[in-house]
Amino acid sequence: MNNIHQLLTSATRAYEQNRLTVAKQKVRNILNVQPDHPEALHLLGTISYQNGNLEHAEECMLRSLELDRTNNDVRVKLATLYRESGQLSQALEQFQILSQFNPESPEILYNIGNALNDLDRQEEAVSFFRQALILRPKFVEAIFNLGNIYDALEQWFEAIGCYKQVIEIKPDFVPAYSNCGYCYIKLGQIREAFECYQTAVSLAPNDTWSYVNLANAQRGIGLLDEAKLSFGTAIEQDPDFTLAHLNLHACLYGEDKEKASRCLEQVLRIEPNHQRANFYLGTIRDFQGRADSAKNHFKIARKGNSKIDFLIDSWDYVCSVESSTYRLLGTNREMWEWALENANVDGLMLEFGVRFGTSIRQIAEITDQIIHGFDLFEGLPEEWGDLPKGAYTTRGVIPDVPDNVELHVGLFENSLPQFVESNPAPIKFMNVDCDLYSATKTIFDNLAGQIVPGTVIIFDEYFANPTWREDEFKAFQEAVQSNGWSYDYLAFSLPTRQVSVKIR
């Protein structure tokens, strides 16, 4: 017996020194004498696990647990083995047994939360993370993972709450800033996202993704020059980062097509068949009068995995527009600024489709005027393409908006008649971002009398969508016909799918 104890000590030491073959031999010697030695089986299982022999590791650990059900260490290793080898239900089962023996262990509750999350049982996972946090309120990993689950459940306010708590406890934990920034973007609070990404970049200046996130936020709030620099830094760090080249191209597309085309050439250097890059480069070549090169890029783009005929159809439509006074832009902010620069009617400013307020916040920064925002805040009232009814819902949350925004809650068909009665002035500017044909038609049916020469309208999904000819485009074209309007296109932006028009 004493001899076995000594052998086990010596086998454990060999294992700790990473002399696995020696350790294994010593354990086998023990098991030859005493095949049911739970600690020896545990150690043999651990060695097999380390050697990548998972089946044998599992067998040894299960046998060890049969002999001693209460050995937490073996069970934790077995559960970890199951989790890492994708046997998720078995992992959960082992953590649940562990919890029966250790009901007050925050680690085990945390692990159950993780296992439930792995099994896509997020709602249950939340409850286990919460229990872990009652026992240990500053359990950073549990708070962070809880935040990630809220994010996955699209409960972004709650997720932000968790990330902020993590930041309070561990102010240099970069993923908390990045994830928090992402949730702010989802909530349309791009300035707040920008601040998170700025901190992430200052804490981890070598993290290329942080620069791309920062650049996207900068682009969103109109800091285009800063965005270009941040994309540039990301590209310096990783010259093969296609997304950075692609997004930088969008920042340059409006002002310098040649520079934008160089970004796309970089994407194609890395991925010659990149669909969107070929498509966008085709549009630039067309614009530059290089029809053969354009055709070639469109041909490659068409060969890709997903169908993009609707994009080429959208571009053909742009090319078919007779006037050539419109601009080709690449970012939201440029579209809003250009539209507002051209909106000189003394009249109302409106937005249809507010959701969390991403666009209305940006527009409110460009003007001092009151902007009236209309939305049901319960998402699309009917299906749209692949999106189900209710997509884009804020779950009834009415967003915080700047002082110069006034919100009108409800279906357009219910809120507009009353609004029109008390606001009969002509319309200076409208941002139509409700996606649907029916909703856009309702807007024009109610507001046709206030749409006058000089009214500027931006459509957020006018084209560059698979169903674009059936959506906002169709509703506008019908309104043009029935009201006898003429109009000019002010700008097209393929990357953001926006179009602006001015009534003549």
Ligand SMILES: C[S@@+](CC[C@H](N)C(=O)[O-])C[C@H]1O[C@@H](n2cnc3c(N)ncnc32)[C@H](O)[C@@H]1O
């Ligand atoms: C794409 S989202 C708007 C996005 C928003 N502009 C932004 O910047 O995030 C479309 C919105 O249109 C709203 N909507 C669509 N049809 C509507 C209708 N008939 N009445 C009221 N709201 C509607 C939905 O509730 C949804 O919030």
